[in-house]
Amino acid sequence: MVVPTAIPYQFSKIKTLSELRYRLVIAAIDLGTTYSGYAYTFKHELERERSAKDMCKVLSNNWQSGSSAGLISHKTPTSLLLTKDGEFDSFGYKAEKNYMDLVNGNKHIGWRFYRKFKMLLHKNDVLNKNTTIKDDQGNSYLALEIFAHSIRFLKTELIQALHRENVQPIFVETDIQWVITIPAIWDPKSKDFMRVAAEEAGIERDRLEFALEPEAASVYVKEMLVTRTTTDNEAEIVPFEAGTQYMVLDLGGGTIDVVVKEVREDRTLRELHHAFGNGLGGESVNKRFIEYFENAFGIKLMTEFRTNNAYRGLWLDFETEIEKQKRNFASGGIEQLKLNISSKFLELFENSCGKSLSDHCTSIEHLSSRRDKLNMHKDLIVKLFQPSIDSIIQFMRDVFDKKHLVGVSDIIMVGGFSQCKLITDKVKETFRGLNIVIPHDADLAVLKGAVIYRHWPEVIYSRRAPFSLGARFNRIWLDGDDISKQFRNTDGEKMCMDFFSKFVTIDEEFASKDKATLEVYPICADTTVMPVEIFKSDEENPRYTTDLSCKSMGNPFNVDMSDLRGGMERKVHVTLTMGSTEIRVEGQQIPNGEVKKIQLNLLKD
Structure with a gap:
């Protein structure tokens, strides 16, 4: 089913977060594996009461290719050209043309040409601030700089478009609230890398949020005319009704992302299964x-x-x-x-x-x-094509095999790769009883949805943990503990080291801004700081942080315990804020200690 038209939200009913109240513009950047682009809207466009036949005014750019045919597209290639000195030259179609001109004139040696570099961030366990990317000639350059140059270009292009659109000369850059789209299956380290790159590109931390790509697409598509209903013997095409459960299949150039959502009575979305996927885009x-x-x-x-x-x-x-x-x-x-x-x-x-x-x-x-x-x-x-097709179909079958997902009735296919007829035909053939939705602008659904999501983040009522999260702590020795973990504290008591003290379990559901807290006690009466290290695991119940499934989420951090009153009865709370696109950590000595916001150092140098 190809969807021709969209119905906007009733934006007058949307509650805007206080920190967004004075931002005039919401702007989204999609730095894709193969193609990149941006979209934006003026805040008043989202707050205006609109009729069901109007389209929400989310604008995107038209890029002209460097070919003689002068093709127009919604996105431009993710290609970057730097000079011999590492200075920015061009991005997109222009970068490809400029580099080809250099090659044809045999003047390209030493110039730095990069393309399709985003997959560097997919499941890269050694990713850090010093990670490098090889250019077209095999020379290495800091990956962080490559991403920063690319984001900076898209940011600059978007700002110039805003100035062309806004006739009043009162617009300033701080009027923009930014959102960058990322794959739902990225781990926290990749997200942190993208945030650091965005900051280097001039986007301040407090003005940037991430939107998960398949989730953003679902925010956009769920209000489209996507399903058939009959009332009083008259048929019509309407948006998803409350209670509808649907799968979003985001088929991008690099990754395949799958999420499953349910529409609630208030039109917000509940996640039914944590995001999963692979790199077979x-x-x-x-x-x-x-x-x-x-x-x-x-x-x-x-x-x-x-x-x-x-x-x-x-x-x-x-x-x-x-x-x-x-x-x-x-x-x-x-x-x-x-x-x-x-x-x-x-x-x-x-x-x-x-x-x-x-x-x-x-x-x-x-x-x-x-x-x-x-x-x-x-x-x-x-x-x-077959390995990618088989992988997609198997992912979908795995979803439908889960008992709590038997109510899924619709499949939304977005992303550039979703326009492949081989894939769409196979999906329709395999899942004949389901409503298959392919938006007319499937390649822009993520960008447009990201803009809407940034204006109304509460549209995502809940998410599910993509992995189990815990902290490394020592505890009292228990029968059955691994003997290699045994040690004695200063009082001579048997203790167990490296215990995985769990915050959350993989696929556990959290409403937006829900918190999970661990209560931790010292093992010595004179302890003045509590060292904490966060770990993740794809198992439900890992026992030790040294288990093969466990990976550190960054360098350890300390929670102040300088108030020695109470001795061994003192405690600290380590709290994770869940239900968002990023994990936020806080530490506090109870009851009167200062709440310390922790910035996890995921990108170890």
């Missing part, structure tokens, strides 16, 4: 194309084509051609994919292999070559 298909050609033509030849400066521009063209033709094929109706290939590649192949590419392809099933075209049969293309 649209870009994984491109990688399988490259792997296929390495097998078909030889790794040595393809490595030469990719790394030799003489072919630098041709390789970039080849990658762009794969992305372009993949998207054309994914839209459906094509029996054969035709890749344009350069005459220099044909020469390279013949010199390396001693025969023409067309002769070589005669022995390869579903592949042929004629002149400057490489022809790939539909069956071969489907095979390259």
Whole structure:
């Protein structure tokens, strides 16, 4: 079901958070794996009472490609070009054009060209402020700077658009409340990295929030005309009714995100299952194309084509051609994919292999070559898409196998990869009894939803913990404890070290700003600080913080216990604020100690 029109919220009923009251603009940035963009609206547009037929005025940019065709798109490629000195040159289509011009003029050596770098943040256990990214020529540069340059560009473009839109010369940058979209499956370390990059790009911490991509999409789509109902023998298409349970499938260039929500009576959303997914988005298909050609033509030849400066521009063209033709094929109706290939590649192949590419392809099933075209049969293309399709379908089956999710009736598909007909056809075939919703602007649903979410964060009534959270503490020895964990305190009592003292359990539900608190006692009467280290685990009940499933959430921090009155009976509270897109930590000695807000150092240097 392709959705043509949206119904806005009744924004006059929305309660705005006090800290947003005086912000005039809400602006969203989507730094995607393959493509990036922004959207914004003026605050009064969201607060105005609107009729059901009006569209909420969330604006996005139109980007013009650098090609001779001058194509217009809602997003621009996630490509960044820096000078030899590391200064910003350009981003998006312009960066790709400028770099190609340098390559064609043989002036590119030393320039730094980056693209599709966001996946660096996906499940990167060693991510820190000194993590580097290699540019197109294999030279390393600080990843934090790459992300900061990219965010700064999108921020600047957005501000310029705001000035063009706002005729009154009273607009200042502090009037903007920012929101950056991120995958729901990112761990806290990746979120922290993105926040630090945003701060380096000039976005202040107190003016920035994150929106989880599939969640933002669901905020946008849930008010669309998405489901059929019959009243007094008359059928109509209406938004989701209260009680509707639906799955959001966010198929991006890098990641696949799945969340399950329920619409409550007040139109807020309750999460029914914590977000999950993987890194098999649209870009994984491109990688399988490259792997296929390495097998078909030889790794040595393809490595030469990719790394030799003489072919630098041709390789970039080849990658762009794969992305372009993949998207054309994914839209459906094509029996054969035709890749344009350069005459220099044909020469390279013949010199390396001693025969023409067309002769070589005669022995390869579903592949042929004629002149400057490489022809790939539909069956071969489907095979390259299949791992991603299988992964998506398996994720969905896993959801529907859970007893508490049997009421899910609708599937919303968003993200650029959701426009792939191979995927949508398979989803419809596999889940015939469900209402499949594909918004007309599926690639912008996340951005527009992020703007609405930032204005009305209370629209998300509850979320579920993506992992179990606990702290490392020592406790009294219990029968059955691991003998290697035993030690004695200053009073000679047997103690157990490295105990996982749990705050929350994976998939536990929390309303917005709910808190989970641990009460902790010292093991010595003269203790003046309580050292605390937070850990996460994908198990429900880990026993020790040294278990394989446990990972530290940053360097330990200290909670002040300088008031020695009470001795061993003293206690501190360590509190996590849950139900938000980020975890916030506080520590306090009870009853009269100062509440200390803890900034977890997730990005260890």
